[in-house]
Amino acid sequence: MKEKINTVLFDLDGTLLPFDQDEFILGYFSRLAAKIIPMGFDKEAFIKAIKAGMGAMISNDGTRTNEEAFWEVFEVVLHVKREQLLDMFLEFYKNEFNEVKEIVPEGISRRELIDNLKSRGYTLILATNPLFPIEAVATRLSWIQLSPEDFSLVTTFDNSRYCKPSIEYFQDILSKINKRPEECVMIGNNTLEDMICEKIGITAGLVITNLENRSNYDINQFTHGTLEEVAEALL
Numbered sequence: 001m002k003e004k005i006n007t008v009l010f011d012l013d014g015t016l017l018p019f020d021q022d023e024f025i026l027g028y029f030s031r032l033a034a035k036i037i038p039m040g041f042d043k044e045a046f047i048k049a050i051k052a053g054m055g056a057m058i059s060n061d062g063t064r065t066n067e068e069a070f071w072e073v074f075e076v077v078l079h080v081k082r083e084q085l086l087d088m089f090l091e092f093y094k095n096e097f098n099e100v101k102e103i104v105p106e107g108i109s110r111r112e113l114i115d116n117l118k119s120r121g122y123t124l125i126l127a128t129n130p131l132f133p134i135e136a137v138a139t140r141l142s143w144i145q146l147s148p149e150d151f152s153l154v155t156t157f158d159n160s161r162y163c164k165p166s167i168e169y170f171q172d173i174l175s176k177i178n179k180r181p182e183e184c185v186m187i188g189n190n191t192l193e194d195m196i197c198e199k200i201g202i203t204a205g206l207v208i209t210n211l212e213n214r215s216n217y218d219i220n221q222f223t224h225g226t227l228e229e230v231a232e233a234l235l
Contacts, residue, residue, distance in 0.1 A: 005203065005235065007179050008117060009170075010151075011188030012128035012137070014210035015227065016110050017144055019103045021212060027100040035092050036085070041078065049078035057131050058163045066130050066157040093135040101143050109145040113231065118150075122235070125173060126151040127186060129193065130160035153177055164193035167200050174200075185234045187227070191217040205230035 010016050013024065029050065033043050053074040057066040064072075071082045117124060126148070128137060134156045138148050148154045153176060155169075162169040174181065181201030188194025188204070190212040195204045206224040213219065223233050 002235065004182050005185050006121065007123040007125065007177065007184040008231075008235065009125045009127040009173065009184060009186040009197070009202070011186075011190070011194050011207075012126060012140060014189040014212060015187060015194075015207050016146070017140055018105060018108060018210050020210060023103045024100060027103055028097070031096050031099055032092060035096055036088065039088070041080075045078055049074045052077045054131055057157060058129075060162055062161040062168060064161065066160050066163065067133070070131075070157060090133070090135060093133060093139060097136060097139050098142075104143050108143070111145040113228070114146060114150050117231075117235065120235075123177065123179070124151045125177065126154040127164075127170075127173060127188070127194075128155060129164045130155040130157050130169075131163065132157055134158075164190070165196045167196060170197045170200055170202060187230055187234070191215055191219065191222070195222055203234060205234045 013019065014021060029047060032050070033046055036046055037043050053070040056069040056073040060066055060069045074080075075082055114124065126137070126141075134148060134154065137154055137156060141147055141150075153173065155173065160169070160172065162172055170186070174184070181197075182203075184197075185203045185205060186194055186197040187207060189207040189210050191206065192215050193212075195206060195217070198204045204222055206219055206222040207227045207230055208219065208224050209226055211219070223230060225233070
């Protein structure tokens with residue numbers, strides 16, 4: 001199997017970047033709210049709009065980008081035009097968003113892992129659920145000494161039309177990078193969102209350090225362990 005594999009898809013949150021998802025959402029929402037409330041918006045209404053927008057992206061059917069799906073709903077729920085907030089969001093993701101780093105254990109670097117895989121000729125894809133613009137992804141990558149340039153493709157809300165756990169999300173990646181499923185490995189920490197790639201023939205590896213298993217799957221059906229253990233087993 002290893003002989004066929006030439007491409008690695010990495011999840012970001014909870015996989016390359018070790019943190020608790022609930023802590024992250026709390027830190028993210030509270031700081032974003034603190035940025036936008038002074039502009040005259042109601043906090044509860046804003047949080048409701050953000051959650052509704054995220055829901056629209058997760059259930060996106062491919063007819064538009066996730067970015068378009070988000071704004072369509074967000075604008076209606078908050079009674080606002082996206083043009084009023086685009087600059088604020090961009091500024092937030094480049095600045096205040098960085099404070100969420102406090103939930104990440106200190107001294108984590110994935111530089112060696114990524115450089116090692118690159119030196120061995122692997123194509124590397126950041127298959128992070130595309131709910132954010134590239135600026136937000138770049139900020140999170142910087143917490144583990146990486147950047148978007150380390151990957152051949154980074155899925156973001158403006159270049160994606162589906163989200164995990166939709167299998168179309170993975171099919172879309174394959175078509176963009178011109179790879180067959182059997183050439184790819186997906187490494188993630190969510191038993192549904194990441195491991196569902198097996199349904200289309202992508203080999204999956206489950207990182208259990210920050211395991212997300214709300215469906216209570218038997219993790220023994222997957223190659224599993226720490227990030228390093230999974231990478232060593234599959235690559």
